[in-house]
Amino acid sequence: MEKVNLAGKFALFDDRWSPKLVAVLDDYDIKLAKLEGEFVWHKHDGDDEFFLVVDGHLSIDFRDRTVDLDAGEFLVVPKGVEHRPRAERECRVLLIERAGVVNTGDAPAGALTRHTLDRI
């Protein structure tokens, strides 16, 4: 049982769109990621997804609107809803979703797909 200091963990990596596992809550993974640029459109049919912006600005596009998140704001993207995270500049986020959920959801596996996570 170790506490997690967000700033300390973010200092350990610099790659974008590659969530790092920092803790586990029951069957859920708690992850940190640095986002920059545009992700792929995707959805997770059976799983909600929690995005908390720790630093920077994140836009989450939906087919009918965009939700803009600043530091200190979070959104739960409901299961089954297509979305595309997007960040003009580096954005740091805390993510929570059920363990085993693949980041690109139902999109074809590609360069951004992560089937396994580094634990930091």
Place this chain on the structure above:
Amino acid sequence: MEKVNLAGKFALFDDRWSPKLVAVLDDYDIKLAKLEGEFVWHKHDGDDEFFLVVDGHLSIDFRDRTVDLDAGEFLVVPKGVEHRPRAERECRVLLIERAGVVNTGDAPAGALTRHTLDRI
């Protein structure tokens, strides 16, 4: 689907040790609470508990040690482990645990026990 601004939600209440439901992630409640003083010793036999300090300082006592958390730090208290949150001054936290978990766990129900949550 509404984003949650943490500061905005914290401005809506002032009672201590009374978590407010702000969002749901699958079967988990995402809650905000203001803590001040000493909670009761308790454990949750089947459920981990996530504490993220948003503002202030939180001590979580265990039977053999204390974990101190500042803003930007979190701890997952493992299921079955006795703990006692404690804050000398007001501390603002984001909590996540499975819906239905009672805040005082296995401790006798008392003035601090919350069987239902206000949604804000």
